[in-house]
Amino acid sequence: MNINQWHLLLADDDEDDCLFFKEALSRLPIASDLTTVQDGEQLMQLLTNRADPLPDALFLDLNMPRKKC
Template sequence: MLPTPSILLIDDDTDDQEMFTSALAFIDSSIVCSIATNGVEALRQLKNADTLPDMIFLDLNMPLMNGAQFLKEAKATNRLRDVPIIIYSTASDIRTIEEAKQLGAHQFISKPEKFSELVGLLHGLLYPATK
């Protein structure tokens, strides 16, 4: 049996949060998903957490501290450096993707429009051996 992953979603869009958490619940209802609405809130949650998430999904366009700023900060923090951060954004231009990867993003995925596509995408990321 595969271990149940824990996820942190950093995204200020409530519709995207709901679709993401619904997709995770569809895959496996025991997946733990915490949500932060911006980079400042996420850093505060991570600083106070007893255990770190297995993966962080990070939107780029958010208030207070955007995704690129959070990514820079996280990769400069010893405790967070090795947590895979996956950019989860509506942006899909080559320049933005390359910039995110240079800042240390583990992967870059564009937000799918269809629920079924999101389920397939998340399942493949969370359980790669069972694709």
């Protein structure tokens, strides 16, 4: 698989965790585009929106508000 830029999705309601993730990602030698959502409803809206391409990788906090089971 040859990916020029990774499209990543981070689902986490903790602002500090999001900042730590962004900082760690910026130190990696990869080209990436990061989208973040704060709850399960936002996550499902983004994933089910046919206009948006699916991310190459999803980093998911399982303990967050308004998650859909």
